[in-house]
Amino acid sequence: MERYEYKFNLDKNIKNGQTVKVGVAGSGNLEVVIKPNSNHEETKILVNTVISGFKATWDEVIKRFIAEHPYKGLDITLNDAGATPAVVTLRLGQALEVYQSGYPHKQKYSEADARSRIYSLVDEDSFTEFLFNEASLSPTLPQLKMQVETDDGLIIGTAELSGINIAIAAQQKDFIGGSVGEVHGAKMNGLVQYAIKNKLLVIVLLIDSGGVRLQEANVGEIEISEIIRAILDARSAGIKTIGVICGANGAYGGMAIISGCLDILIVNQGARIGVSGAEVIQAVKGAEVFNSKDRALVWRVYGGRTRYLQQAAQAYTTNTISDIRQTILHCLADTTVFDLKQIRIEHEHLQQRIKNAKNYHEEGELIAHQDKLLQQQDIFNCPDEQFLSLADKKRNG
Amino acid sequence: MLGDKTTVKELLTDIFTSSQTEIKNNVVFGTGLINETRFNIIGTIEDTSFGVDEAMEMAKHVLKIIDTNNHDPILLLADVVGQKLSVRDEWLGMYGYYGHLLKCLHLVRKNGNKICSLIYNQAIGGSFIAFGMMADRIFALKNTQLAVMWLEGMAKVTKIDIDVLREISKTSPVFAPGVYNFKKLGGIHEVVELHEVADKLIEVLKEQNIQLDNRAELGKKYGGRTMAYDIIERIKNL
Numbered sequence: 001m002e003r004y005e006y007k008f009n010l011d012k013n014i015k016n017g018q019t020v021k022v023g024v025a026g027s028g029n030l031e032v033v034i035k036p037n038s039n040h041e042e043t044k045i046l047v048n049t050v051i052s053g054f055k056a057t058w059d060e061v062i063k064r065f066i067a068e069h070p071y072k073g074l075d076i077t078l079n080d081a082g083a084t085p086a087v088v089t090l091r092l093g094q095a096l097e098v099y100q101s102g103y104p105h106k107q108k109y110s111e112a113d114a115r116s117r118i119y120s121l122v123d124e125d126s127f128t129e130f131l132f133n134e135a136s137l138s139p140t141l142p143q144l145k146m147q148v149e150t151d152d153g154l155i156i157g158t159a160e161l162s163g164i165n166i167a168i169a170a171q172q173k174d175f176i177g178g179s180v181g182e183v184h185g186a187k188m189n190g191l192v193q194y195a196i197k198n199k200l201l202v203i204v205l206l207i208d209s210g211g212v213r214l215q216e217a218n219v220g221e222i223e224i225s226e227i228i229r230a231i232l233d234a235r236s237a238g239i240k241t242i243g244v245i246c247g248a249n250g251a252y253g254g255m256a257i258i259s260g261c262l263d264i265l266i267v268n269q270g271a272r273i274g275v276s277g278a279e280v281i282q283a284v285k286g287a288e289v290f291n292s293k294d295r296a297l298v299w300r301v302y303g304g305r306t307r308y309l310q311q312a313a314q315a316y317t318t319n320t321i322s323d324i325r326q327t328i329l330h331c332l333a334d335t336t337v338f339d340l341k342q343i344r345i346e347h348e349h350l351q352q353r354i355k356n357a358k359n360y361h362e363e364g365e366l367i368a369h370q371d372k373l374l375q376q377q378d379i380f381n382c383p384d385e386q387f388l389s390l391a392d393k394k395r396n397g
Numbered sequence: 398m399l400g401d402k403t404t405v406k407e408l409l410t411d412i413f414t415s416s417q418t419e420i421k422n423n424v425v426f427g428t429g430l431i432n433e434t435r436f437n438i439i440g441t442i443e444d445t446s447f448g449v450d451e452a453m454e455m456a457k458h459v460l461k462i463i464d465t466n467n468h469d470p471i472l473l474l475a476d477v478v479g480q481k482l483s484v485r486d487e488w489l490g491m492y493g494y495y496g497h498l499l500k501c502l503h504l505v506r507k508n509g510n511k512i513c514s515l516i517y518n519q520a521i522g523g524s525f526i527a528f529g530m531m532a533d534r535i536f537a538l539k540n541t542q543l544a545v546m547w548l549e550g551m552a553k554v555t556k557i558d559i560d561v562l563r564e565i566s567k568t569s570p571v572f573a574p575g576v577y578n579f580k581k582l583g584g585i586h587e588v589v590e591l592h593e594v595a596d597k598l599i600e601v602l603k604e605q606n607i608q609l610d611n612r613a614e615l616g617k618k619y620g621g622r623t624m625a626y627d628i629i630e631r632i633k634n635l
Contacts, residue, residue, distance in 0.1 A: 130632055139623055140571050144557055156632070182571070186613070186625035190632025197633055211523075214555050217545035217572040219622055221523075222584035222612060225530035229610045232503040251492075257526050260496020274487045275480045275495070275523050281487070290484050301488045312490040340463060343500055347456060350497055353489060354449060361484045 001145065002052045006045040006062050010072040015100055019133060022095040024113060025149035026174040030080040030088060032095040033150060037075040049080035050147045061085045065092050074099075081147035109246050109319050110270065114155045114170035117206050120321045121328070122159035122168065129157040130191070136183045140216045149175050152183035156191040158200070162329055167195040170206035173249045178209035180254060181216035185223025192230040195239055202240045203231075204328060205262070210277075211253020224254035228261050235263060235338040242331055245271045246317065246324060250302065252277055263338065264331045265313040266324065269384065271304030273312070278302075296380065297362065305380055306363040309391055310353060316391065318384050401540060403517045403591065405442050408474060412515075412594045422454040425474065431595045434602070437462055437510070440474025447524035448481030452494040455528060459501040463508050470602055471505065473514040475529035479522040495527040502531045506608055513598055516541050516576075516585075533607040534586045536597060537576045543585075544574030570621040583616030 016036050025031040037044055043066070047058055069092075076095075078088070098104070103119040106112035112120055118127055137148040153175035159168050169191050171178035180188070188205075195203050212220035231241055241262040245251045250272030251259045259265055259273055267273070278292035278301070292298065300306055307313040314334070317327040336342060360366045367374045377390055405425050409416045418427030418438055423445045429436050439458045445451060462471065480491065506512055514532035516525075519542040529535065537543060551572065552559035566573035570581040579585040589597055601607060613629055616622030 130635060131628075136624075136628060140569065143565050143569065144561065182622060182625055183628060186628040187632065189613070189625075190629040193629060193633040194635060212545060214546060214551050215557070215572060217551065218574075218578055218582055218584065219571050219616075219625070221526060221545050222530070222579070222582055222616070222622075223625065225526050225584075226610055226612055228499055228526070229503070229531070232500060236503070236507065253523055254526060256492035257495050257499075257523060260490075260492040260494075261499055262496075273490070273492060275491045276482055276487060281482045281484065284482050301484055306488070307490065310490065312493050338500075340504055343497070343504060344460065346497055346500075347453075347460060350453060350494060354453065357485065357489055360488075362488045 001142065002047075002049050002055070004047040004055060004058055008043045008066055009041055010043050010066070010070045012070045012072060014071040014073065016073065017099040020095060020098045021115065021150060022098050023091040024172055024174040025079045025081050025147045026176065028082050028084070028087065029174060030078055030083040030091055031149050032091045033077040033079070034095050034099045035075040037073045040073040043072055043074040043076070045076045045078070047078045047080060048147070049078075050145060051080070051082045057085060061088050065089060069096060071096075079147055079149060106321060109321050109324055110248060112321065113174070114172040114206065114208075117170050117321070118155060118157075118159065118168055121325050122161055122166075123163065126160035127157055127168070128159070129155060131156070131187070136187065138181050138183050138216065140182065144215055146215065152181060152187065153178060154184045154187045156187050161202070161204075161325070161332070164202060164332065165200055166202040166204055167191050167200050168204045168206070171208045173208040173247050176213055176215070178247075178249050179211065179213035180209065180220045180224060181213035182219040182223065184213070185220060185227060189223065189227045189230050192227065192234050196230075196234050196237050200239060202242065202332060203234060204242045204244065206244045206247070207251045207255055207259060208247030208249045209251060209255040210249055211255045221254060224258060227258055231258065231261050240264070240332065240334070242266065242328060244324060244328065245273060245304070245313075246319065250274070263336065264315065264334060265307070266315040266317055266327050266331065267304035267307050267313040268317050268319055269304050269387075270319065271307065272299065272302040273307055274302040297364075300362040300364040300380060303380070305387060305391070309363060309379075309394065311349065311395060316388055402443065403538065405474065408515070408517060408591070409438070411591050412598070422450045424451055424454040424458070426458045428469075429472070431599055434599060435469045436598070437467065437469050437471045438474065439471060441476055443476050443518060444478050445476060446479060446481040447477045447527055448483060448486040449489050449491050449494045451481075452491070452498045452527060456498045456501045459498070459505050462510060463505055468509050470511040470513065470598075472598065473512065473528055473532055475514055475516045475520055475525070476518040477520050477524035477527075477529070480524045480527075498528055499531055502528060506533070511602055511607060513601060515594060516543065518542070522546065530584070534601045535584070536587050536589050536594065537579070537585050539576070539588055539590055541576050542574065543576050543579055545572075547574060578621070581616075581619045581621030583612040583614065583619065583622055586615070
C-alpha cells in the first residue's frame with residue numbers, strides 16, 4: 001500500500017459543496033472522496049493505492065488535473081485499486097461535477113452505481129446516508145493488500161418514496177462483487193435494527209452481490225445469519241421488507257438466502273438468484289451436468305423470468321429506474337401479513353412447486369412439457385411487456 | 398477423519414436418557430429425554446447435502462411443533478457437507494426453501510420454544526446458515542470441520558497466495574476454517590465434547606433471554622470481530 005500526498009495553493013473559487021464520494025475501489029477503478037478543505041486557500045490530494053512503483057505517473061496525473069481544475073479549498077482522497085491514468089482523470093472530473101451539482105440521476109439501473117441507484121430511485125433530496133462522513137473500513141482487506149472503500153461496499157440510510165419514510169441499502173456491485181464482509185454486514189444489520197427501533201414501515205434492499213466475501217468468509221457467514229434474524233424480527237414488527245434484485249451480480253450465496261427471507265422480491269430479466277452459481281456446480285459435477293457457459297440455460301435455472309413464473313418473486317420490472325420505482329411503490333400496497341397462516345400457505349406452495357417439477361431440471365423443460373403457449377411465445381426472450389402479460393395470465397391460473 | 402466420525406445413533410445415545418426418532422429425506426426427527434426434560438429433535442443425518450427436500454422436511458416438523466402447541470425446547474442436529482449442488486434444486490429456488498425453514502424457526506422461537514443446535518462432523522458453506530446458525534445457542538463438537546470454504550479453494554477464487562492466507566490465519570479467525578475461529582467471532586457459543594452436551598443443554602435452558610441474538614457482542618468480547626458490534630449499535634442509535 002502506497003500513500004502520496006500533494007498540496008497546492010490555488011486561486012480559483014469553487015462553490016463550497018458537501019462531501020461527495022464517486023467511483024468504486026474495485027479492481028481497475030478507484031473511489032474519489034471530495035470534502036471542503038478546512039484551509040480555504042489550499043487544495044490537498046491524498047492518494048492511497050495498492051499498486052506500488054507509479055509515483056511519477058501519479059505526479060503527472062495530479063499535475064494535469066490541477067492545471068485543468070485549479071480550484072482551491074478542496075480535500076481530495078483517492079482510494080485506488082489499480083486504475084489507469086485515464087480512469088483516474090475521468091473519476092476526478094466526475095467527482096468535481098457531483099461536488100458542484102449533486103449526484104446525477106441515471107435512467108438505466110444497470111449503469112448506475114450503488115449511490116446513484118438510491119439517488120435516482122427515491123424522492124428528490126430525501127436521502128440521508130448513514131456513516132457518510134466517516135470511513136468504515138474493512139479491518140481485514142489491508143492485511144491482504146487489498147484496497148478498502150470508505151463505505152465497505154454498502155450504502156445505507158433513510159429516504160422517502162412518494163413521501164413514505166423508508167430505510168434503504170444498496171450494494172456496490174463492483175466492490176469485491178458486492179460481497180458481505182464484516183463492516184458491510186454490520187451496516188446492513190444496523191440499518192434493519194434502526195428501522196425496527198424507529199418504527200419505519202419499509203426496508204428496501206438493493207441487492208447486487210455474490211454473497212459472503214471470501215476474504216472475510218467466517219465473519220460474512222455469521223453476519224448473514226445475524227441479518228436474517230434481524231430481518232425476521234423486522235417482519236414480525238410489521239415492517240415490509242423488499243428486495244430489488246435487478247443488478248448484474250444478482251443475489252447469490254448468503255445474499256440469496258437473505259432474499260429468501262424477505263416479504264417481496266422485485267426482479268427483472270437480468271436478475272439471477274441462487275445459492276450456488278453455475279460455475280460451482282460445473283466445477284464439482286462436471287460440464288455435462290451444468291454447462292455454465294450456456295447463458296440461456298443459466299437464466300432458465302436462476303433468472304428473473306424463471307423466478308417470476310414460479311412465483312418465487314412477487315414482482316417483475318425492467319432495467320429502467322423509473323419503472324423499478326413504480327414497481328416498489330406498487331408493492332407497498334401489498335397487505336400480506338407475516339404470520340403462521342401465511343407461512344402455512346407458503347409451505348403448501350413450495351410443496352406444490354416440487355410436485356409440479358416432476359423430474360425436470362429447469363424452467364424451459366417444464367414449460368416445454370406443460371405450457372406450449374409460453375414456449376411458442378419465446379417466453380425467455382420476448383419483450384418485457386409481452387412477458388409480463390403472459391406470465392400474469394399463467395400466475396393467475 | 399472417516400474413522401472418528403460421529404453417528405446420529407451415537408449422538409442420541411450419548412445425549413439423551415431415551416429417545417424416539419425416525420429418518421426421512423436425510424432428516425432425523427422425534428423426541429428425546431434428558432432426565433425429565435423433553436426435547437424435540439430435528440436435524441440432518443451424517444454427511445447431508447442440504448437441498449430443497451431436506452429443508453422442506455425440516456420445516457414440516459418445525460411447523461408441527463407449533464401446530465401441536467408443543468413448547469418443549471428443540472435440539473437441531475447439523476451435519477451438512479454443503480448446500481446440495483444440483484441444477485434441479487437451484488432451479489426450484491433452494492434459497493427460498495432455506496428462507497422458508499428459517500421463517501419456521503423464527504416462528505417457533507416466537508412460539509416460546511428454546512432452540513439449541515449441535516454441529517457434529519461438519520458444517521460447510523451456506524448450508525450452515527440454513528438452520529444450524531438459527532438457534533438461540535449454537536454448540537459444535539470439538540472435532541467438527543467448520544468452513545465456508547477451504548483455504549485452497551479460497552486461494553484459487555481470490556487469487557491470493559495460499560501462504561499469505563495461511564500466515565494471516567495464524568492470528569486472524571476471520572476467514573480460516575475451524576470451530577475455534579467461529580467461536581472467537583461469536584458465531585458459535587461453545588465448543589464441547591459429546592459427553593458434555595446433555596449437561597450443557599440443561600444448563601442453557603436455565604439462562605434468561607437466550608432468544609436474543611448476542612453473537613456480535615460475543616465476537617467483540619472474544620476479540621475476533623472487532624468492529625461489527627459497535628457499528629450495529631451506532632447505527633441503531635442514530
